[in-house]
Amino acid sequence: MTRPISLLLAAAACALSASALSAADAVSMDDPNIAVDYEEGGRYYTEDGIPTFNVAEDGTVDWPTFSGFRRYHAECHVCHGPDGEGSTYAPALKNSALEMDYYDFVDVVVNGRQKVGAADNSVMPAFGTNPNVMCYLDDIYTYLKAHGSGAIGRGRPAQKEAKSDTFSEMEDACMGS
Amino acid sequence: MKTLTLLTSGVALFAASFASANEDLMTRMDDASQWAIQTGDYANQRYSELDSINRENVGDLQVAWTFSTGVLRGHEGSPLVVGDTMFVHTPFPNIVYALDLNEDGKIKWRYEPKQDPNVIPVMCCDTVYRGVAYADGKIFLHQADTKVVALDSETGEVLWEAVNGDPSKGETNTATVLPVKDKVIVGISGGEFGVRGHVTAYNMETGEQEWRAYSMGPDEEILVDPENTTHLGEPVGENSGTNTWEGDQWMIGGGTTWGWYSYDPEADLIYYGTGNPSTWNPAQRPGDNRWSMTIMARDPDDGMAKWFYQMTPHDEWDFDGVNEMILTDQEVDGEARKLLTHFDRNGLAYTMDRLTGELMVAEKFDAAVNWTTGVDMDPESENYGRPAVVAEYSTEQNGEDVNSTGICPAALGTKDQQPASYSPKTELFYVPTNHVCMDYEPFRVSYTAGQPYVGATLAMYPAPESHGGMGNFIAWDNINGEIKWSIPEQFSVWSGALATAGDVVFYGTLEGYLKAVDSETGDELYRFKTPSGIIGNVMTYEHDGKQYVGILSGVGGWAGIGLAAGLTNPNDGLGAVGGYSALSDYTALGGQLTVFAIPD
Numbered sequence: 001m002t003r004p005i006s007l008l009l010a011a012a013a014c015a016l017s018a019s020a021l022s023a024a025d026a027v028s029m030d031d032p033n034i035a036v037d038y039e040e041g042g043r044y045y046t047e048d049g050i051p052t053f054n055v056a057e058d059g060t061v062d063w064p065t066f067s068g069f070r071r072y073h074a075e076c077h078v079c080h081g082p083d084g085e086g087s088t089y090a091p092a093l094k095n096s097a098l099e100m101d102y103y104d105f106v107d108v109v110v111n112g113r114q115k116v117g118a119a120d121n122s123v124m125p126a127f128g129t130n131p132n133v134m135c136y137l138d139d140i141y142t143y144l145k146a147h148g149s150g151a152i153g154r155g156r157p158a159q160k161e162a163k164s165d166t167f168s169e170m171e172d173a174c175m176g177s
Numbered sequence: 178m179k180t181l182t183l184l185t186s187g188v189a190l191f192a193a194s195f196a197s198a199n200e201d202l203m204t205r206m207d208d209a210s211q212w213a214i215q216t217g218d219y220a221n222q223r224y225s226e227l228d229s230i231n232r233e234n235v236g237d238l239q240v241a242w243t244f245s246t247g248v249l250r251g252h253e254g255s256p257l258v259v260g261d262t263m264f265v266h267t268p269f270p271n272i273v274y275a276l277d278l279n280e281d282g283k284i285k286w287r288y289e290p291k292q293d294p295n296v297i298p299v300m301c302c303d304t305v306y307r308g309v310a311y312a313d314g315k316i317f318l319h320q321a322d323t324k325v326v327a328l329d330s331e332t333g334e335v336l337w338e339a340v341n342g343d344p345s346k347g348e349t350n351t352a353t354v355l356p357v358k359d360k361v362i363v364g365i366s367g368g369e370f371g372v373r374g375h376v377t378a379y380n381m382e383t384g385e386q387e388w389r390a391y392s393m394g395p396d397e398e399i400l401v402d403p404e405n406t407t408h409l410g411e412p413v414g415e416n417s418g419t420n421t422w423e424g425d426q427w428m429i430g431g432g433t434t435w436g437w438y439s440y441d442p443e444a445d446l447i448y449y450g451t452g453n454p455s456t457w458n459p460a461q462r463p464g465d466n467r468w469s470m471t472i473m474a475r476d477p478d479d480g481m482a483k484w485f486y487q488m489t490p491h492d493e494w495d496f497d498g499v500n501e502m503i504l505t506d507q508e509v510d511g512e513a514r515k516l517l518t519h520f521d522r523n524g525l526a527y528t529m530d531r532l533t534g535e536l537m538v539a540e541k542f543d544a545a546v547n548w549t550t551g552v553d554m555d556p557e558s559e560n561y562g563r564p565a566v567v568a569e570y571s572t573e574q575n576g577e578d579v580n581s582t583g584i585c586p587a588a589l590g591t592k593d594q595q596p597a598s599y600s601p602k603t604e605l606f607y608v609p610t611n612h613v614c615m616d617y618e619p620f621r622v623s624y625t626a627g628q629p630y631v632g633a634t635l636a637m638y639p640a641p642e643s644h645g646g647m648g649n650f651i652a653w654d655n656i657n658g659e660i661k662w663s664i665p666e667q668f669s670v671w672s673g674a675l676a677t678a679g680d681v682v683f684y685g686t687l688e689g690y691l692k693a694v695d696s697e698t699g700d701e702l703y704r705f706k707t708p709s710g711i712i713g714n715v716m717t718y719e720h721d722g723k724q725y726v727g728i729l730s731g732v733g734g735w736a737g738i739g740l741a742a743g744l745t746n747p748n749d750g751l752g753a754v755g756g757y758s759a760l761s762d763y764t765a766l767g768g769q770l771t772v773f774a775i776p777d
Contacts (some may be wrong), residue, residue, distance in 0.1 A: 070618065070620065071634070073635055073636070074620075074622070074629075074631045075629055075631065077635070077738070078738060081741055082738075083742070085742030085743075086741060086742055087738045087741045087742070088732055088733045088761075088766060089303055089304075089766075114294055122297075123294050123297040125295070129628065130625050131623050132622045132628070132632075156580065175621070
């Protein structure tokens, strides 16, 4: 435990685990960290320019959030459990995405972090060189935020917006295909 | 390589002859008072002749003593008992304790390796370790970071070390090793990181590498003789490890070797299975992907393959073929046969002739299995030995970016590594199983060394239209290919079973129960709730004339991923969500050995 950021996160995780079930109730869709301010190329943003989700009244989710569901369950769920609910050895990311600052979230995914001690052998790897994660990091973030806030439930979102041309272009460029 | 051998005590020198080292281990395996190898014996039967705990008195079982391992997270495998010493291992950081059974389990020595914690996140599915091995006065530890260490079993002193793989490329270890003759046979994990699997033999005295057999690649690297190595009776031919792959995908082809190994001393063959081809997106690796998903029989002296059988050509579901091969001598149609029985992740139980590799039986050991209608058993057919794939559940035929739903079993298989047991008294196999189905959507991924290389998104849920639970504990007849009885369990049974001459079968559950059932009927005779969920294997031994039963508790492993928060079926709609109880409502992390006995 070296970086102060980790200390803050650990504290947040403890607080959350005590009230994980009620986390969704406490979240308002008007929260400035969640509320959609504008859309650009099929992706939604808060007024601070932070990626966020958009769920229509009929349950249709934005494409990046759906993409995040898919990528999460390929890259993250073998440690963090289905639907970001956590496992016996890794925290519930649906809560982390709400509690953590976006830039801190990105930092942990890119650089990883370690909690190794007498009772803890918890290590998040650095995904900075992995295009399967990095090209979809904002997608994964908004998916977890959407589920953590209760805007979407567990499992596969039933309806989604179409993939935008902008999204496709950026995806191809990032994945090199 | 360290040359500490000079410092070793008389214990190691006592067994300087290679042949006698092996005989020493076999003598201990034959002595029911000891539990000298993780698998019970070379045949992997997990059967004990001890019968002072039996169906009449097992209900009186009580806890005799306990031991905390000091480590949380998933505890797989079991302790060993060699002479008057018990050896207990832990998940990462892979501590080994030697407990003196003559002094109430006092710690004779402990060994804790130094490992880079960066190995933790490149282990798929928790930091489990399935235990140490013993031979020739040595304890063999195979660390998470793939270092193989020989310890003096009396003192814990390091005798030699060898490095088997590179964790920075995703190569890790979770398995035990198999001591055979003068060698230690070692596997590797990392199929989800594009690791090309291999089996390696190290010299038991020196730690020097003697041979390595890859699962795919050129003939000289997979150690086959194109003319004499057979697949279902036919020579495999040249380039069999590359010609069912497109381009050089075989170089990151998976087929890792993290399961249990067995050995037939008479035939002088070792048996094991290879894991899934990588990636999980079948469209990125056209062809049969040989020799992933394959049962292998090899000569332990030089690694040369005698026969192969590929169970799931061109895997589309992550049905690793690594589960144990149980060796039995049974009568079939009035004829004495040397059999190999294997309960695969793909939901089929195979009975084979272990000398020739002939396929005798391939039947579903869970009625829920739906991805195949069965295996072609006609030797004249061009599809001989191949499973017929049901189009609806084919993630290959449905294609990339399509979500195939309702596939049974799920990727964790009808059974994972949790080993079954066999009782020669009943001629039944006692099999811990999963009863879980899945949706599977493959998509394109790119390979980066040391990073996950998966390429599919999965949702898993209890088998629909069944008892609602996620597991069964079954008794299986391997000659007729049928279930004799089945005990429904709320959660996957992720604990290795033990059958004894006392007509009792033991297994653990994810809630933490140690259960004993009647080997004939499956009737429950005893249960006790240990401090944490059980994914370890039940073992038994005798000390001072008294029989004991031991089990490691410590929930985790792959079972700890999904079940911790509970599994939901996205197709059931909101009404059913929450209907499946979460494992976290029953148990929490732990790490403890519980030892049972009948009170005096």
